[in-house]
Amino acid sequence: PNDINERMYIKYIEIKEAKYAGRRKPLRIEFSPWMTSIIGGRGTGKSSIIQFLRVVLKKHNDLPDELKKEFEEFVAVPKTRNDLGMFRDETIIDICIVKEGMEYFLRWYNGKIYEKFSGTEEEAIDVEKRFPVRIFNQKQLFEMTKNANLLLQYVDSQWKSYEWKKVVDSKKVEYKECMILYRKICERKKEQNSIMVSLREIESKIKAFETETTKKILEEQKNILIEEQQIKDLYMMYASLISKYIEVQQSIDDISSKSIVLDKIDDKSAEVINKWQNALKDLNGNVKSLLSQYKDSLITYEELFDKLECAKLKLQNKTAMENVIEELKEHGIEGIDLYPILLQNRDKLVEQLKEYKDVDKALIENRNRQSDILLEYSDLMKKRISERKRVIDIWNCNSGLRVSLITFGNLEDNEKAFRNMIMKTGSTFSNDILKMDGDDVYCGGIIYDIANPKDNNKIVDELRNKFDKIVNVDSSIMGKSIEKHLKSIFENKPEICDEIMTWIPDDKVVLELKMSNNRYVKIDAGSAGQRTSAILALLLQISDTPLIIDQPEDDLDTKNISEFVVKGINNKKRNQQIIVVTHNPNIVVNTNSEQIIHMEYGGGEINASHSGALQELEIRDAICDVMEGGREALDARYYRISKALLK
Structure with missing residues (x-):
């Protein structure tokens, strides 16, 4: 045309x-x-x-x-x-x-x-x-027969894999951002739990203060302190005057013990002085007599308080309080004066908790979003599986070369990718990751199980379940050594868990040649010419x-x-x-x-x-x-x- x-x-x-x-x-x-x-x-x-x-x-x-x-x-x-x-x-x-x-x-x-x-x-x-x-030479064509996975790029060119990859990448970013937020919310949840623990401890201590007996003793102490303060205030009104009365009495005694002989003055002057002195002596005598009469009132505050019923009540309350303190110590409370501080701290914690009122809601919403993204991710994996198989089925209808797809079956590359994620290259943990039997045939391990599900129709669901167990370090699928390693790296680098949860293992392509007797054999069994011509015939039909x-x-x-x-x-x-x-x-x-x-x-x-x-x-x-x-x-x-x- x-x-x-x-x-x-x-x-x-x-x-x-x-x-x-x-x-x-x-x-x-x-x-x-x-x-x-x-x-x-x-x-x-x-x-x-x-x-x-x-x-x-x-x-x-x-x-x-x-x-x-x-x-x-x-x-x-x-x-x-x-x-x-x-x-x-x-x-x-x-x-x-x-x-x-x-x-x-x-x-x-x-x-x-x-x-x-x-x-x-x-x-x-x-x-x-x-x-x-598409540009090829003979060496490339022959290389494809040795490494059939090179065909995957041409498989993917037959469906909207580019748009698919963009969605996958965006979902991966979305999931990682969601997990970053999740960890921040979890930190806030820890803070909330810490505050709630502290609040429970304070409430427990406050309850120890607020038993019926303790409340009664504290109330008595409170009333006694109020009464004592009132008495003290009253005494302080007279304290300075009482002090002066005592000082005057002492001064009178001092003067009474002293005498001065007046032998050098005239008689008239002596008469005036004697009259003045006698008057003062009478006054001192009267004052001393009066002070002596009221000596029981010229006492210290302590002496006054000890005479009161309040003093007895205070002593009784003190003994009762000492018993309460001993009981409080059993609850880890030191000091009866801690009660108002506890009340104050409780109010502060209650106020702080208000800042965390949306944490539980945010945590639930974030977990739901995680689940939604992973479900979408699973659907994307299923789409790649179905699209690749659809393309391969079309190829197989018109080719002397049979192409098979083993989902997640590229064991060597998948092992390498997984080891890179968990930062453990080499052959360590081989029995847990990808195990070989005595004939060097793969027979077990996480990577092997991923490619060999119990139900091929549920391969993605089984993969998700396997990833959940890995990031939660489930001992049912791993030995103690790798369990210890994973716990360590996940604790220090939790983002590795996100990498695992958003990892899509590589598929494997298997090629078989159609022989003259219509039987299929592994492509390795064909001659160089058969292999190259078969792959070339395939490439001629797979794209426009x-x-x-x-x-x-x-x-x-x-x-x-x-x-x-x-x-x-x-x-x-x-x-x-x-x-x-x-x-x-x-x-x-x-x-x-x-x-x-x-x-x-x-x-x-x-x-x-x-x-x-x-x-x-x-x-x-x-x-x-x-x-x-x-x-x-x-x-x-x-x-x-x-x-x-x-x-």
């Missing part, structure tokens, strides 16, 4: 100022929206075009380690003529991508990718997401995004090329763009490539000497000249067409 407005495809790539490309003039390669074959002899730069595409489309992160090294060598800027590297400081790579009928222009320069808009440039955003392109393959024919025999590669390309190029670098003429001819690019190396640079379809003579000559068996492939195709026309 010629309507290509609904598909995405790469229109062209243009390379400038690379070490071996675009020096004299830009190297521009134009691609067909359907099938493009890049051909040429060895060392003509065919695979370099694919690497340049990787750079701009950011498709190097999913390369196996050995291929990452090759890629890093390719993108290096050589310091000397003999150093590896295809790039220079001035290198520019431009790509035009057509998506939904609109052209988008991306430029790579100096390590960054820019997008051009009406003459202006801005740094490109979400290149991988907005322009999904542009597919770029570098030399897929390596390890494949002619039958596999015809049955899997050619047939698959002819079926898929109707709906998606396919670009293939190849040495095999059958791929070029029998897929009826709409665009064939002949690469050559000359003058120190790689060049696209010719481009076009099979209808052009120069292209057919190039196929015959540079591809072994090219003429036979063209003759065979011509024969098939001629034969069809003669019918």
Whole structure:
């Protein structure tokens, strides 16, 4: 079909100022929206075009380690003529991508990718997401047969996994924030409990004061103190006068004991003085007699109080109070004067408790929110399981390769992730985490149990239950050593519990080959050609995004090329763009490539000497000249067409 407005495809790539490309003039390669074959002899730069595409489309992160090294060598800027590297400081790579009928222009320069808009440039955003392109070479294809989990990214490209991941991430953040708040509320709850304990203790002590007997004695003491104070106040009204009376009496006694002989004065003066002195003596005698008469009133306060009934009551109350104090000591109360302090402290604690009146409500609401988030999280896990299985079921309907998904079954990676979370790498706690039997077969442990539930239909529910037991350090699922370790780290770093509760273990993909007798065997049992052709056939059908393959024919025999590669390309190029670098003429001819690019190396640079379809003579000559068996492939195709026309 010629309507290509609904598909995405790469229109062209243009390379400038690379070490071996675009020096004299830009190297521009134009691609067909359907099938493009890049051909040429060895060392003509065919695979370099694919690497340049990787750079701009950011498709190097999913390369196996050995291929990452090759890629890093390719993108290096050589310091000397003999150093590896295809790039220079001035290198520019431009790509035009057509998506939904609109052209988008991306430029790579100096390590960054820019997008051009009406003459202006801005740094490109979400290149991988907005322009999904799949790029493989033979080594990658074979690596997938050894590590089938590499297929998961392509499984997830067939459903809205990107939106799913965003929701998962937001729920994880929401749960962690909820747990941070929960721990703060728990701290306030502890404070509330501490206040309530203190209040209960004070209430208990106050009750000890407020027994009938104690209350009576305290009331008596209170009344006695009031009465005593009143008496004392009255006495103090006379205290200074009494003191003066006593002082006067003492003065009279002192004067009475003294005498002075007046023998040097005249008789008249002596008569006046004697009269005055006798009068004073009479006064002193009368005063002394009067003071003697009231001597029982000229006493100290203590002497007065001891004569009163109140003094007896006070003494009795003191004895009773001493008995009360002994009883209070048995309740941990020191001192009878503590009672008013206790009352004051009780009032303070009651007031403080008002600040915590909403703690229980907040705690219940937070726990409910935790449960809601974890339920939503469980639903998200179930969604990933169902979506991945749905995609795989579709693949299995149209493939000679059977793909199986073991939910949470990537034991090695899951063990590593779990150990990182609990900060215990190595082989410690192996029996608790992932146990092996004598034949080095996994047979138990937390990670094993997660992937081998009692009921496959309840695998997520069992996972949640397992996580609950882990964070609560349930001894029923673990030994004492790991129990002690988990208690320690959870106490010091409670956020680890949040990591565990929001962890989604990795799935495992298992591949099986369909043999000629329609039996399935593990992919390891197949030849390199069988394995590569099967995975390639699968990749051809799993997505409508542009597919770029570098030399897929390596390890494949002619039958596999015809049955899997050619047939698959002819079926898929109707709906998606396919670009293939190849040495095999059958791929070029029998897929009826709409665009064939002949690469050559000359003058120190790689060049696209010719481009076009099979209808052009120069292209057919190039196929015959540079591809072994090219003429036979063209003759065979011509024969098939001629034969069809003669019918």
